[in-house]
Structures are given as C-alpha cells and as structure tokens.
Amino acid sequence: MTATDHAATGTATVDLLVAVYRETLGTAGLDRDSDFYEVGGDSLTAFQITGRIQEALGVEVPVSLVFAYPTPADLASVLDSDFVQV
Incomplete structure (x- = not known):
C-alpha cells in the first residue's frame, strides 16, 4: 500500500464516520x-455509532x-490502523 492509498482510505473512513456521527x-x-x-x-x-460502523x-x-x-x-x-484491512 502506498502513502496515497492509505491517505485515500483514511479520508474515506473519516467521511464515513462524520456521516455516522451526524446521523446518529x-x-x-x-x-x-x-x-x-x-x-x-x-x-x-x-452503541448506535459502533453498530453502524460495524455494518x-x-x-x-x-x-x-x-x-x-x-x-x-x-x-x-x-480503525484504519487496527481494524480496516485494505
């Protein structure tokens, strides 16, 4: 994985979490x-946030x-460093 790949994944995860936090x-x-x-x-x-992240x-x-x-x-x-496998 290149630094650019990791940055793109990290941005996607942050965007997902912002959306989950906003909605929840x-x-x-x-x-x-x-x-x-x-x-x-x-x-x-x-608990609602972690459930949505898990989904x-x-x-x-x-x-x-x-x-x-x-x-x-x-x-x-x-999450990116410990949980998400690219």
Whole structure:
C-alpha cells in the first residue's frame, strides 16, 4: 500500500464516520474534529455509532473506542490502523 492509498482510505473512513456521527447525533454541522461528548454523545449513541460502523465496515468495533477517541478523525485513525484491512 502506498502513502496515497492509505491517505485515500483514511479520508474515506473519516467521511464515513462524520456521516455516522451526524446521523446518529442529529447534528448536521458536525465535522471531523467535533468531539463526541461536546455534541451530546452518551452511551446509547456510542452503541448506535459502533453498530453502524460495524455494518458499514464489516468489523466489530468496541464501544470503548468511541469514548477513548471521541472525534471522527481520531477514531478513523485507530480503525484504519487496527481494524480496516485494505
């Protein structure tokens, strides 16, 4: 995989997570650096987010990652490096 391939995959993952966060949290203005806690996230929405990520990517994502990496950009970085196989 080249650096360009990884960057493209990373961007796709961030875009996916932003869309999932926006839909789940009902916040249209949310972006890649929006904090899960600051936009009203709670344990129920964290489970909803991980469920949607699992459906989209086909990997089981621990809900604890949403709490540990609260922005879509941070979570995408972890998912790309540890979960998503290209």
